Amino acid sequence: MYTLKKSLGQHFLKDENICRKIVDSLPVIPNQQVLEVGPGAGAITKYLLELPDTSFKAVELDTEKVEYLQKTYPAIQGKLINESFLDVKPPFEGKFNVIGNFPYNISTQIMFRVLEWKDQVPCVVGMFQKEVAQRIAAKHGNKDYGILSVLIQAYYKVEYLFEVSETCFNPPPKVKSAVIRLHRLEEAYDIPNERKFFNLVKTAFGQRRKQLRNPLKPLFDKEVLQDSFFTKRAEELTVADFVALSHKMI
Template identity: 65%
Template sequence: MQDYTLKKSLGQHFLKDEKILEKIMQALSQTSFTRLLEVGPGGGALTKHLLQLQGIEFKAVELDEEKVVYLEKTYPDIQGKLIHQSILETAPPFEAPFTVIGNFPYNISSQILFKVLDWKELVPSVFGMFQKEVAQRIASKEGSKDYGILSVLIQAHYEVTYLFDVPASAFNPPPKVISGVIELKRRETTEAVASDKKFKLLVKTAFNQRRKMLRNAVKGLFDPEYLKDEIFNKRAEQLSVADFARLTFKMQ
């Protein structure tokens, strides 16, 4: 009998399907790492497997005090390894590179990825579970209707692989959506950009009016003369990460 409550406000849906947990652990075992951060361990379904990994430093970040108490009582090995705060406000938990894993709370999953981007120098790989449509968005390539801000900003630094679907029945309580697990591996070489700030601004501005031709969507960012270039005849979703990166050098 579980002695904790599930909090809707924190987007809590806990994994209970051991087959899915095995698949996640199998995917994780293909990567070498010595430090691991779990985001949102919740009831500890995945945590209990992660705590058994030999020869690694493990930490977990959990906002919900009730879950912290439950985890420390149920898994004594986790003592001293829990960071009791929001992942969005956490400083990097290790000074050397670490892998991130988690069944991310759906209501902040995109923000968690932006946090990973802030830490990109320290995070070579991520294994995350998301709502399926978010996972597809992160993994989609140019030309797809799912391709957007998240796809470009993540893929500028990481190769994304969509690993597998997770049915609603694998959770307690079952969410109303299918989930998906994806893997991010940091790219060995990245496209040169004028600055991260310009890159973000360009991508967000372009996709905020994604139905418009690029020329109209981003006209405030470029010299009118340069806007005659034929690349501006395209829509945002037709541009590759490399296209966006190149354009940052022409911004005003």
Template identity: 65%
Template sequence: MQYTLKKALGQHFLRDENICRKIVDAVQQQPFTQLVEVGPGGGALTKYLLELPDIDFKAVELDEEKVVYLEHTYPQIKGKIIHQSFLDADVPFSGSFMVVGNFPYNISSQILFKVLDWKEQVPHVIGMFQKEVAQRVASKPGNKVYGILSVLIQAFYDVEYLFDVPQGCFNPPPKVMSGVIRLTRKTEVAAMQSHKYFVTLVKAAFNQRRKMLRNATRSLFTEEVLQDPIFDKRAEQLSIADFAALTFRMK
């Protein structure tokens, strides 16, 4: 049974068994009993994940054709596929679960924001992204790719860049290099007034990242607070702790 590739869904299928095994090895380094694979596609990772002992497994796949293919090729997956977009899916388990996947490139950032909504239940994520997105998630203050994604993810997760995945490992080969990262939920999170305030501040700061923080976030603070020298900096110069502390001074 064959399947077709759908460019519109950002599909690039992993075909390098060595890389698949490296990802599964990384998955097994954490203790877990519930696992969600995002975008199993042709099942390159799925066939290994289904073999993990004593694991409750689910896969989220939007593409009808892939669902049919997976159920035909791996009969043990029947009843374990959630047939919709991950971005529209409800929490797949009660209790904590790990998220893993060769994430569709066109929605990879949104997938991470969705995981943030579920952070209380997701201690670990192992995902493959375009390398530049993976680097952005992992980047530190002062780096030109440090931005909204870096700050919002790293506020709640430690990020490790695990390894590169060259274009030739996929069918069809994407135009860019890929990278695999691991997120591990932090045991201690910087104190902030609220998650909502934090997101609002970070987005405002980076939406005008060339400007001084004072100009980019003027609507969020009183004139008095804006006199603080920290507002002379640009967004990329602030640490997560800086952003978190500022939320307590917002209007």
């Protein structure tokens, strides 16, 4: 069979109803391309391989799991990439959707990787540790609202779909899980400089309890900083507010 590797954050989904529910959350589009991240022992892979009119690939770092998947699911031959998702290049030309029971120890890094590929990735369906899912989906004014919330919501609409009990996994994780779905925004925000925008958001939340005037002092002219807007705290600003601020940066 296979072994579970704690170093890779492996907790395998065993509830078939949940497996199907995750796959059913992915839009079914003719001739679509789908990438699964971390298929593990194939809990949702077997259902993804059954999707009609779909070009499928999966990225799996664990060589033992790659060998197991190839023996167990003959249809996956030639569709596995034995690398870390954080190192792999986009596996398709054109647009492709991303899905997975994401390894919790790198789930935030996975999302930042998706942001790098955002022009090619219109939809993401992923299972995360519940707290991370809540952070991604959080709205302004919420204690969970932060860097991850703003940067992802600047490009994607986030839907918090459903939660998954610890008992659905082997071994049961010590945290609760949740599945969310991201859809690229139909009307993109006007972000003049992505590097500056990312720096603005990260700097603002670096001292989230302080008024924005303090952490953002190096990024704006003195005259701009006099605006009463800068008496707010980072979590009070909407994504649109951050975008508007980015237009006034030095």
